[in-house]
Amino acid sequence: xxxxxxxxxxxxxxxxxxxxxxxxxxxxxxxxxxxxxxxxxxxxxxxxxxxxxxxxxxxxxxxxxxxxxxxxxxxxxxxxxxxxxxxxxxxxxxxxxxxxxxxxxxxxxxxxxxxxxxxxxxxxxxxxxxxxxxxxxxxxxxxxxxxxxxxxxxxxxxxxxxxxxxxxxxxxxxxxxxxxxxxxxxxxxxxxxxxxxxxxxxxxxxxxxx
Amino acid sequence: xxxxxxxxxxxxxxxxxxxxxxxxxxxxxxxxxxxxxxxxxxxxxxxxxxxxxxxxxxxxxxxxxxxxxxxxxxxxxxxxxxxxxxxxxxxxxxxxxxxxxxxxxxxxxxxxxxxxxxxxxxxxxxxxxxxxxxxxxxxxxxxxxxxxxxxxxxxxxxxxxxxxxxxxxxxxxxxxxxxxxxxxxxxxxxxxxxxxxxxxxxxxxxxxxx
DNA sequence: AATAGTGTGTATCAAAAGATACTTATCTCA
DNA sequence: TGAGATAAGTATCTTTTGATACACACTATT
Numbered sequence: 001x002x003x004x005x006x007x008x009x010x011x012x013x014x015x016x017x018x019x020x021x022x023x024x025x026x027x028x029x030x031x032x033x034x035x036x037x038x039x040x041x042x043x044x045x046x047x048x049x050x051x052x053x054x055x056x057x058x059x060x061x062x063x064x065x066x067x068x069x070x071x072x073x074x075x076x077x078x079x080x081x082x083x084x085x086x087x088x089x090x091x092x093x094x095x096x097x098x099x100x101x102x103x104x105x106x107x108x109x110x111x112x113x114x115x116x117x118x119x120x121x122x123x124x125x126x127x128x129x130x131x132x133x134x135x136x137x138x139x140x141x142x143x144x145x146x147x148x149x150x151x152x153x154x155x156x157x158x159x160x161x162x163x164x165x166x167x168x169x170x171x172x173x174x175x176x177x178x179x180x181x182x183x184x185x186x187x188x189x190x191x192x193x194x195x196x197x198x199x200x201x202x203x204x205x206x207x208x209x210x
Numbered sequence: 211x212x213x214x215x216x217x218x219x220x221x222x223x224x225x226x227x228x229x230x231x232x233x234x235x236x237x238x239x240x241x242x243x244x245x246x247x248x249x250x251x252x253x254x255x256x257x258x259x260x261x262x263x264x265x266x267x268x269x270x271x272x273x274x275x276x277x278x279x280x281x282x283x284x285x286x287x288x289x290x291x292x293x294x295x296x297x298x299x300x301x302x303x304x305x306x307x308x309x310x311x312x313x314x315x316x317x318x319x320x321x322x323x324x325x326x327x328x329x330x331x332x333x334x335x336x337x338x339x340x341x342x343x344x345x346x347x348x349x350x351x352x353x354x355x356x357x358x359x360x361x362x363x364x365x366x367x368x369x370x371x372x373x374x375x376x377x378x379x380x381x382x383x384x385x386x387x388x389x390x391x392x393x394x395x396x397x398x399x400x401x402x403x404x405x406x407x408x409x410x411x412x413x414x415x416x417x418x419x420x
Numbered sequence: 421a422a423t424a425g426t427g428t429g430t431a432t433c434a435a436a437a438g439a440t441a442c443t444t445a446t447c448t449c450a
Numbered sequence: 451t452g453a454g455a456t457a458a459g460t461a462t463c464t465t466t467t468g469a470t471a472c473a474c475a476c477t478a479t480t
Contacts, residue, residue, distance in 0.1 A: 060347075062355040069347075083340050092347060115325070115332060122325060122332075129339040130293050136343070137270075137279075137302060140350045144390045145272040147436070171457060180354045185437060187458060203446060203457060357466070381427060395467065397428060413427060413476060 010052055011075055011104075013127075019118040028105045032056075032097040039095035045084040046108045050077045054101020059177070060093050067143075067180030069093055070135050079132040082125065086111050143180065149189045151179055156199070160208050169205045220262055221285055221314075223337075229328040238315045242266075242307040249305035255294040256318045260287045264311020269387075270303050277353075277390030279303055280345050289342035292335070296321050353390070359399045361389050366409070366418050379415045 008020050030049070032038060038056060039045065049056075056072040058080060072078045072095070080091045085108030114121040142151050155178065159168050170178075172186045179186070190206065193199045200207040218230055240259070242248060248266065249255065259266075266282040268290060282288045282305070290301045295318035324331040352361050365388065369378050380388075382396045389396070400416065403409045410417040 060351055060354075062351065065355060067351075067354045079343065083343065086336065087340060092344070112332075112336075115336075116329060119326060122322075125336075126296065126322075126325075126339075129336075129343065130297060133289065133293065133339065133343055133346070134302070136346055136350060140279075140346060140353065141270055141272065141277075143350065143353045144270075144277045145275060149436090173457075182438065183458085184439080184460090187460085188437095191459070201458080359466095383427075392468065393428085394430090394469080397430085398467095401429070411428080 007052070007104075011050070013075055013120060013124045014118075015120050016118050019114065019121055022110075022114065022118075023104070023106070026106055026110060030103040030105050032101045032103060034097055034100055036097045037094065038097060038103075039078070039080060039091050039093065041091060041094055043084075043091050044088070045081050045091055046088075048077055048081050048085045048106045048108060048111055050104040050106065051075070052102040052104055054103070055098040056095050056101060057098045058093050058095045065180055065182070066094075066177050068178040069139070070132060071098070077124075077128055079128060082111070082128060148179065148181055148185060149192070152186065152189050153193070153198070155179065156206065156208050166208045167205050168208065171204060217262070217314075221260070223285055223330060223334045224328075225330050226328050229324065229331055232320075232324065232328075233314070233316070236316060236320060240313040240315050242311045242313060244307055244310055246307045247304065248307060248313075249288070249290060249301050249303065251301060251304055253294075253301050254298070255291050255301055256298075258287055258291050258295045258316045258318060258321055260314040260316065261285070262312040262314055264313070265308040266305050266311060267308050268303050268305045275390055275392075276304075276387050278388045279349070280342060281308070287334075287338055289338060292321070292338060358389065358391055358395060359402070362396065362399050363403070363408070365389065366416065370418050376418045377415050378418060381414060 007024075008014060014020055014023060029052075032054065038049065039058070041061065051072050051074050053074055056078065058069045058072060058078055059066050060069060070079070078095060080093045080095065083089060084091045088108075111125065115125055116122075142154070146154075152175070155175070156168055159170075160166050172190065173183045176183045176186045190199060190201055194201050198209060200209065217234075218224060221233075224230055224233060239262075242264065248259065249268070251271065261282050261284050263284055266288065268279045268282060268288055269276050270279060280289070288305060290303045290305065293299060294301045298318075321335065325335055326332075352364070356364075362385070365385070366378055369380075370376050382400065383393045386393045386396045400409060400411055404411050408419060410419065
């Protein structure tokens with residue numbers, strides 16, 4: 001179990017001592033295994049999950065295809081849950097644990113209450129809205145304007161930039177899911193990129209050159 | 211000029227008297243003509259515009275094409291401005307007045323201050339984030355998954371649903387801009403729909419049947 | 421009436437993306 | 451080691467979307 005000390009070392013956003021006390025008073029802790037589905041489209045949520053450790057993947061689904069909305073990492077919460085919890089509305093996306101994750105769970109009604117009491121909480125909420133919105137806007141612009149081969153390139157370079165390793169451990173199928181297309185399309189594009197010496201392809205990972 | 215009375219008849223979201231006093235104290239009023247560009251991509255905004263009367267169109271641009279993000283009508287504010295003003299960040303979209311509009315303009319720094327003081331203001335802000343996010347998510351899903359002819363149909367039926375007239379006064383070119391494609395594509399689809407007896411086409415407007 | 425601007429119809433061609441099907445390689449684990 | 455699952459390569463075909471070009475109709479203005 002987390003001690004107070006450890007927890008707020010990780011959740012740096014919540015600096016106010018009173019807020020910390022409140023969180024400890026009301027929060028439950030949840031451990032999710034890799035692959036656990038935490039949020040389903042259409043589901044009503046009356047809680048807000050804040051990731052302590054691990055990674056959640058939030059995506060939309062449409063019959064056979066799916067597309068990534070965003071990841072939720074440590075110190076972050078999920079837009080879907082926030083909207084859903086705040087407005088008593090159902091979720092419009094799915095959330096799944098990508099890694100074994102540890103999650104702090106708060107009752108929904110506290111979101112609004114704390115917003116008026118704790119500036120750092122308010123900032124956290126607004127920050128979540130803003131950054132998720134920006135991400136989505138970005139993705140939207142890409143989908144609307146950029147051909148897939150460009151989106152593939154951007155995905156890979158973005159990944160490498162964040163991880164500072166040029167090996168991206170992802171299968172063609174998974175990459176297709178991230179970008180909302182099909183495996184064959186991705187394989188074709190990657191092969192083309194390999195011929196242009198932009199990448200090297202291996203089973204299970206892609207090495208970005210340049 | 212607006213009197214207090216008239217103004218808050220229109221801006222029903224701001225119910226608290228103290229908030230109303232504050233708004234009147236700090237707000238400036240702006241009249242925009244049809245076609246006036248109010249927000250440009252890349253621009254820093256240190257104010258928050260709230261529409262009293264009229265309509266703003268917020269869109270993204272990419273070289274030759276553009277795509278609609280959302281409209282801002284009376285009692286609403288613009289997500290771009292909100293993000294931009296709140297976080298001292300530049301706008302990532304463009305805003306143009308579609309009609310002669312009257313706009314209330316507030317200094318950016320008040321957004322955060324009032325959020326802690328006035329629950330109705332806080333609700334307004336959060337509501338803006340949520341509804342804009344939902345709209346965008348919706349649009350994103352459409353662009354990612356739905357072929358254009360479906361998006362055209364949905365645009366038209368959505369329009370009719372809101373306006374309760376089955377005549378949609380829009381040119382093919384403008385419709386193309388709304389959906390992020392080109393005029394020829396739209397004309398082609400509409401002609402096809404006409405042959406399927408779904409619409410009747412006229413110069414400058416489209417009549418939706420069914 | 422002449423003209424310019426806008427709106428629409430449509431043909432042709434090209435490119436992008438997706439569907440399907442089959443093959444081969446690699447991994448995992450009983 | 452052998453079966454099943456997963457990953458990847460590729461060929462073929464179709465559909466969707468976009469680009470370009472041109473014709474024609476309507477509108478507004480002079």
